[in-house]
Amino acid sequence: MRVVAAALALFCAGFAAPDRVEYTLRPEMLDGAMRALGVSLTFTGDADGETVLELPSSWGGEEELWRGVDDLRAGDGASLGAGAGPQFRVLRYAPGARVSVSYRIIQDGEGPPVSQGRGRYRPVIQPRYFHLIGETALVVPDVDEGRPARVRVSGLPRGWRYASDLQHGGLAVANLRASVMVGGDFRVLNAPNGHARVAIRGAWSFTDRDFAREAGEIIGAQRAFWGDERQPFLVTVLQQEAAPGNRSVGGTGLSDAFAFFATPNADAGMITRTLAHEGNHTWIPGQIGGFPRDETLERGSYWLSEGFTEFFTGRLLVRQGVWGPAEFAADLNSMLDAYAQSSANTAPNARVIADFWSDNEVQRLPYRRGRLLATIWDARLRAEGRSLDAVLRAMRARARAGDPRTAGEMFLQVAREFGVDTAADLTTYEEQGALVRLSEDVFAPCGHVLTEDAPRFHRGFDIDATSANNNVIAGVDPTLNAYAAGVRDGMVLLRRDAGEIGNANVELVYVMRDGDAERTFRYLPRGHGAFTRQRFEIAPVLEGEALSQCRAVLAGN
Numbered sequence: 001m002r003v004v005a006a007a008l009a010l011f012c013a014g015f016a017a018p019d020r021v022e023y024t025l026r027p028e029m030l031d032g033a034m035r036a037l038g039v040s041l042t043f044t045g046d047a048d049g050e051t052v053l054e055l056p057s058s059w060g061g062e063e064e065l066w067r068g069v070d071d072l073r074a075g076d077g078a079s080l081g082a083g084a085g086p087q088f089r090v091l092r093y094a095p096g097a098r099v100s101v102s103y104r105i106i107q108d109g110e111g112p113p114v115s116q117g118r119g120r121y122r123p124v125i126q127p128r129y130f131h132l133i134g135e136t137a138l139v140v141p142d143v144d145e146g147r148p149a150r151v152r153v154s155g156l157p158r159g160w161r162y163a164s165d166l167q168h169g170g171l172a173v174a175n176l177r178a179s180v181m182v183g184g185d186f187r188v189l190n191a192p193n194g195h196a197r198v199a200i201r202g203a204w205s206f207t208d209r210d211f212a213r214e215a216g217e218i219i220g221a222q223r224a225f226w227g228d229e230r231q232p233f234l235v236t237v238l239q240q241e242a243a244p245g246n247r248s249v250g251g252t253g254l255s256d257a258f259a260f261f262a263t264p265n266a267d268a269g270m271i272t273r274t275l276a277h278e279g280n281h282t283w284i285p286g287q288i289g290g291f292p293r294d295e296t297l298e299r300g301s302y303w304l305s306e307g308f309t310e311f312f313t314g315r316l317l318v319r320q321g322v323w324g325p326a327e328f329a330a331d332l333n334s335m336l337d338a339y340a341q342s343s344a345n346t347a348p349n350a351r352v353i354a355d356f357w358s359d360n361e362v363q364r365l366p367y368r369r370g371r372l373l374a375t376i377w378d379a380r381l382r383a384e385g386r387s388l389d390a391v392l393r394a395m396r397a398r399a400r401a402g403d404p405r406t407a408g409e410m411f412l413q414v415a416r417e418f419g420v421d422t423a424a425d426l427t428t429y430e431e432q433g434a435l436v437r438l439s440e441d442v443f444a445p446c447g448h449v450l451t452e453d454a455p456r457f458h459r460g461f462d463i464d465a466t467s468a469n470n471n472v473i474a475g476v477d478p479t480l481n482a483y484a485a486g487v488r489d490g491m492v493l494l495r496r497d498a499g500e501i502g503n504a505n506v507e508l509v510y511v512m513r514d515g516d517a518e519r520t521f522r523y524l525p526r527g528h529g530a531f532t533r534q535r536f537e538i539a540p541v542l543e544g545e546a547l548s549q550c551r552a553v554l555a556g557n
């Protein structure tokens with residue numbers, strides 16, 4: 001049907017009816033509270049009188065997304081039939097007619113969004129606001145992806161704001177899915193440097209102004225890195241409720257936006273880092289060759305898309321002056337620590353492909369291993385008078401010039417041309433899963449990477465069983481420090497006031513309910529035995545030439 005539509009468009013060029021795909025969103029209110037978001041979709045049908053409608057299905061670990069689509073109906077003169085699966089419908093109409101479809105976006109599940117280790121990507125429809133990711137909320141007709149599209153909002157209650165990265169001209173059907181739309185009691189403001197617009201709601205430990213300024217600075221630094229002009233970019237922030245003792249910040253990079261999900265106790269540092277990471281996804285991997293089309297192969301290249309994004313997160317934060325060498329080292333060290341203790345640290349890439357969405361440690365692996373490989377390759381490239389920066393910029397230039405290769409294929413080729421062959425490393429570390437070790441001088445002259453034994457981290461009770469048990473403590477190990485401090489099975493975990501998950505050398509402070517009393521427990525979260533980890537230690541005195549060389553190593557060129 002796509003082919004037919006394209007041929008028809010060519011044939012009729014100049015006198016064709018407007019073929020824009022139009023969406024209108026309209027909040028459905030009852031007694032001042034939003035219950036659903038009505039959507040009307042209008043477009044010009046194909047010559048064969050039939051178009052498949054694709055409902056949201058699975059995205060970002062969310063499944064059965066069509067459950068958020070309610071009361072899907074065809075407009076006058078059209079009819080809807082079943083499609084090839086629950087996410088498809090077949091719309092039939094008079095050949096070439098302008099057709100319309102309506103549906104309601106509803107929240108599939110009760111209550112405000114709650115953090116479950118990642119963002120709530122399913123539609124959020126609450127009494128005073130909504131939050132939608134295009135992928136999970138829009139029903140999209142199977143027409144030429146290059147067809148013009150427009151999304152409008154009407155009937156917003158007084159005082160409501162609306163913000164979306166779809167609020168600009170020149171939109172095509174291809175842009176609809178990787179988008180975010182928020183409305184309601186969001187506050188919408190611009191970064192002073194004009195590099196970002198922010199939509200945020202709820203109370204935070206930082207001000208809207210500071211957040212918008214920092215967002216603008218981070219996006220601005222990334223654009224400067226790639227030599228890009230200023231263009232519209234939206235940052236949305238959805239506040240999610242936290243389970244006791246939990247704090248989370250996450251987000252998802254979209255084509256010209258990022259949607260940010262955080263618990264109210266998130267601090268500015270976590271947010272800065274997430275902003276920097278997600279902002280990098282505007283370019284990595286989409287503009288440097290992109291993913292393979294197949295979803296399985298896509299997961300197989302997360303070492304590049306997530307690992308390189310992590311590498312450039314640290315690099316650009318140093319470059320922009322948000323981090324000094326010490327902050328860079330602290331961030332890297334907490335990753336090295338987690339990597340060393342991870343149950344999945346020697347998993348081959350095939351396991352990343354298979355278990356990315358089902359095993360948390362496997363999910364973190366491409367971020368960690370890819371970042372370490374990027375660090376090693378950058379050092380080798382610098383020894384050749386090049387850098388990973390130069391490789392990525394060259395990849396982008398080739399992709400823009402029409403090189404059809406994916407980012408993974410192109411990386412191998414460009415790095416080789418720049419004097420570094422990465423094929424053997426990919427076999428050893430990605431295919432076979434060998435543990436990556438940084439060389440001692442990989443960041444020289446910034447300092448040394450030490451390899452040392454460290455005590456194992458253990459909370460002293462079984463956190464998974466406790467979480468599954470509504471935070472009632474389970475599996476206290478009588479031989480560990482939590483028991484010695486007085487923690488017992490059956491107490492209720494209320495919150496964590498201090499400590500660093502994964503670090504056995506920082507005191508953990510938990511507040512628990514013991515019968516009617518609230519008690520505080522402090523202890524070093526040590527397990528049995530030790531493990532080997534790597535740690536980047538900044539040189540004690542860094543100044544003059546050494547400091548500027550160090551800066552070049554961390555911040556790139």
Ligand SMILES: [Zn+2]
Nearest residue numbers: 277281306309
């Ligand atoms: Zn990412």
